[in-house]
Amino acid sequence: MQSTSTHRPPRCLDCDTRRHCLAAGLDATGLDAFEHQVVLRRHVLKRHQRLVARGAPFDTLYSVQQGQLKTERAMPDGSRRQVIGFHQPGRLLGLESLGANSHRCDALALCDSTVCAISYPSLTRMMKQYTALTRRFHQLVGTELDRQQTSMLMLGTAKTPQRLAALLLDLADGGGDDGCPADTVTLRMSRDDIASYLGLALESVSRQLSQFRVAGLLAVHNRRIDLLDRERLRGIAMAG
Amino acid sequence: MQSTSTHRPPRCLDCDTRRHCLAAGLDATGLDAFEHQVVLRRHVLKRHQRLVARGAPFDTLYSVQQGQLKTERAMPDGSRRQVIGFHQPGRLLGLESLGANSHRCDALALCDSTVCAISYPSLTRMMKQYTALTRRFHQLVGTELDRQQTSMLMLGTAKTPQRLAALLLDLADGGGDDGCPADTVTLRMSRDDIASYLGLALESVSRQLSQFRVAGLLAVHNRRIDLLDRERLRGIAMAG
DNA sequence: CGCAGCCTTGATATTCTTCAAGCATAGTGG
DNA sequence: CCACTATGCTTGAAGAATATCAAGGCTGCG
Missing domain, CATH: 2.60.120.10 (Jelly Rolls)
Structure with a gap:
């Protein structure tokens, strides 16, 4: 310490x-x-x-x-x-x-x-x-x-999209200061940290975020992510 | 129950x-x-x-x-x-x-x-x-x-050989009835179970066992594995 | 303004999975 | 006891997912 x-x-x-x-x-x-x-x-x-x-x-x-x-x-x-x-x-x-x-x-x-x-x-x-x-x-x-x-x-069974979607939803839940889900997530950690946590290369995280963006699921402003379609994200997190 | x-x-x-x-x-x-x-x-x-x-x-x-x-x-x-x-x-x-x-x-x-x-x-x-x-x-x-x-x-960082080597050594430790490492491990679980646990396809487990066998690290008799070179296995488990 | 760190994107390489086939083993019933 | 069958295991070939390598862009800070 x-x-x-x-x-x-x-x-x-x-x-x-x-x-x-x-x-x-x-x-x-x-x-x-x-x-x-x-x-x-x-x-x-x-x-x-x-x-x-x-x-x-x-x-x-x-x-x-x-x-x-x-x-x-x-x-x-x-x-x-x-x-x-x-x-x-x-x-x-x-x-x-x-x-x-x-x-x-x-x-x-x-x-x-x-x-x-x-x-x-x-x-x-x-x-x-x-x-x-x-x-x-x-x-x-x-x-x-x-x-x-x-x-x-x-880590054992999910593909890249599932891993990232699950993490974003996780961070969104309880990310609101009231403990409630928020529609905008501020990532406090680097892409590198995210990649490490998800067992991926940091480039994969970046690419997947871009794909989600293109698909209209979210908007990326640096480390601020606006979740535009929670439902579809949840679907991806669960079943791919 | x-x-x-x-x-x-x-x-x-x-x-x-x-x-x-x-x-x-x-x-x-x-x-x-x-x-x-x-x-x-x-x-x-x-x-x-x-x-x-x-x-x-x-x-x-x-x-x-x-x-x-x-x-x-x-x-x-x-x-x-x-x-x-x-x-x-x-x-x-x-x-x-x-x-x-x-x-x-x-x-x-x-x-x-x-x-x-x-x-x-x-x-x-x-x-x-x-x-x-x-x-x-x-x-x-x-x-x-x-x-x-x-x-x-x-699951997040190790390649196939590392995962399998680590598991085998794990099962060997405390696998001896006296709680001490044994040189022969009896796998109580199927290849499928092993693969699932390691986050791999069962074919990958099978192939990796064969490679270890060819390399002289172990001998395979069905579910009984004789560890022939613990040291080298340990090296693989740690650093690949 | 410029530097440094972080992030994105593209091209290539590798690892692992999937699909497919055949083999071995253990368990079963004659 | 032996043949038979189901299950589990091995191996090969093809394909997909992801890592790696490389380059350039953005951003925030000094």
Whole structure:
């Protein structure tokens, strides 16, 4: 972890993403305990700043409060990197390290972001008492596994158009600040990141975007994408 | 879940895989509580028998005691299936459903197997009291996420030879009944299953096995594979 | 204004899939 | 016990999808 501002953004009670985060479902007392015993601090990250480095000792999970991050993973020998996930507010980072002593992924901010550092030992302690917290934690873990399996399914069986359409729709859902689908998606990541995540060459991503544009499915303005025909995109994402 | 024998195979105390399963690390008292309060029953499965059907209400996890199972996943519309994982003794099934009300995967026995059904509500209750159990559960969850991310990395970035070499070495590790690497691997799954898991056509798997054979890396006797040159296989799995 | 990074597009090369045929194996019933 | 059949596996040839190589354009920042 690298140096970050020590400024403390919204406390749990005032936090916009409380509804979706690990603390969701806690009452006022619980929320207070969570904030003081479990949340170690809040990190304010600048674009491209690293939050977690692979190999760092694991005792902290991270909850995205604002912004967006990517997690990356490399082969043991360093060859072949891949983006494993894009993380929007409410998602938990570091879960794949629960079985190890050290973090298994790098995590980097795609835009200016804030992240809550969560003490894993303290979380464990607090879960003994707060069933709602345990339930929520397990929910997030399950969702994460589910999401990854969906990614595996994409990487294993889907062609380029399906992969890209699915990602765009994914980013659009929950991309609206209200958590609702938005008709315009701002890509916070480079074409390179997208390609890596989808298991494609970056040129393929570029070409596919152009094809979607020509087909009238969307409009491309740099990293802003206007979804013009959600229905057809959804059809492509599902069945090709 | 389909009908299974009601015979109860090894109790926890006598179980060979206790060392690797969810109950690892529990003392005698804990083990007793685990067996009586958390383990609902043990399923004896015949080859090809289904343990879990996608969509079944979720309140049970499964721990593999003996044998091997595969989990499969399909697109919502049913097109495109993929094998998500092969599960050997000690592994937990159903974790991806923790965030949902219903199971998200199918699970099928690849050979005659026994599986412990674990009540998720009871497990949650018992974890409040037994820290070691919580720790172990989180460890298994983390390992599962880690494993899946490694699969994503393979599916996204690796060529055919790398994928297959990595799988063979994976199956060899822990394939020995003592949990140690074995020099001969018995594939419990079809070429089709392997291909699906690796995101390839089954013909590609077959061809690649032949190439490995010609190169003197292994010998193929149906589903029994003798690994003749682990080192070179490992090199291929890592860097191609 | 100009540089640097990012993105698009085109041409070519490669990998993998698909289609098709034949072989081997394990299981079945005579 | 043996022949028979279904299933799974291997191999070959053709074709499709995608990567790679190469060049040029756009954009945002200094």
